[in-house]
Amino acid sequence: MRRGDRLFEIIEILRRARSPISAETIGAELEVTKRTVYRDISALMAQRVPIRGEAGVGYVLEQGYHMPPLMLTSDEIEAAVLGAQWVQTRGEPDLVTAATSLIAKIAAVTPDTSQHFFVEPNTSVAPVAPSAEVFSASEIRCAIRERLKIALTYADGTGATTDRVIWPILVGYRDAGRIIAAWCELRQAFRYFRSDRIATAKVLTERIPRRMDILRREWRAAMDVERARFNTLSGKKESE
Numbered sequence: 001m002r003r004g005d006r007l008f009e010i011i012e013i014l015r016r017a018r019s020p021i022s023a024e025t026i027g028a029e030l031e032v033t034k035r036t037v038y039r040d041i042s043a044l045m046a047q048r049v050p051i052r053g054e055a056g057v058g059y060v061l062e063q064g065y066h067m068p069p070l071m072l073t074s075d076e077i078e079a080a081v082l083g084a085q086w087v088q089t090r091g092e093p094d095l096v097t098a099a100t101s102l103i104a105k106i107a108a109v110t111p112d113t114s115q116h117f118f119v120e121p122n123t124s125v126a127p128v129a130p131s132a133e134v135f136s137a138s139e140i141r142c143a144i145r146e147r148l149k150i151a152l153t154y155a156d157g158t159g160a161t162t163d164r165v166i167w168p169i170l171v172g173y174r175d176a177g178r179i180i181a182a183w184c185e186l187r188q189a190f191r192y193f194r195s196d197r198i199a200t201a202k203v204l205t206e207r208i209p210r211r212m213d214i215l216r217r218e219w220r221a222a223m224d225v226e227r228a229r230f231n232t233l234s235g236k237k238e239s240e
Contacts, residue, residue, distance in 0.1 A: 021058055022057075023037040077117045081117060083099075089125050128176060133196060144169070148203050148208065155197045166185065169212070
């Protein structure tokens with residue numbers, strides 16, 4: 001690993017640490033000696049990187065420190081490009097535009113030596129045929145941001161329809177279609193709704209009467225209970 005890359009990695013290790021971290025621990029992660037870590041820490045402190053601590057005690061990075069833009073590793077660039085490619089092939093038009101803009105912005109501040117990641121990417125994503133949807137993911141995302149309820153007519157697996165009012169929590173993207181996680185007023189429980197089964201939908205002006213962070217925390221807890229119940233039932237079937 002080049003010294004410049006190693007200095008960057010040391011900052012990232014300190015950034016994610018929640019308590020003082022020793023030179024030995026840093027060295028083990030980077031596969032270098034403690035003496036090398038001591039020298040690198042001294043070099044960073046000489047460059048006015050706000051690191052506190054000393055040998056034998058541990059080091060911490062003061063909060064609020066930001067790296068100069070944009071120091072991305074090769075893997076981070078490829079991850080960003082791959083993610084944007086996925087959105088470009090599966091997202092709605094506004095997200096496709098946003099993904100294209102994101103890649104252009106990253107490329108604009110990336111050194112010339114890494115431009116090949118954008119000109120001829122090492123990754124690709126196979127395109128998929130868009131599923132038939134009457135309610136766009138853009139509308140769902142907007143409703144979530146504005147904390148608005150959604151009224152919809154929903155078909156189950158047999159084709160039977162019911163009218164629902166839901167409190168959308170998040171929209172999950174799949175290769176084909178979307179899934180909305182939401183509180184359902186009809187069932188008085190958290191439910192998942194497939195976008196390709198929505199017959200009609202309308203974003204209401206009525207706001208969700210709960211804070212979104214609380215609602216999501218309750219949803220995650222409910223899903224944990226469901227997973228535990230499923231695992232218990234699966235275990236019983238295997239033992240029979």
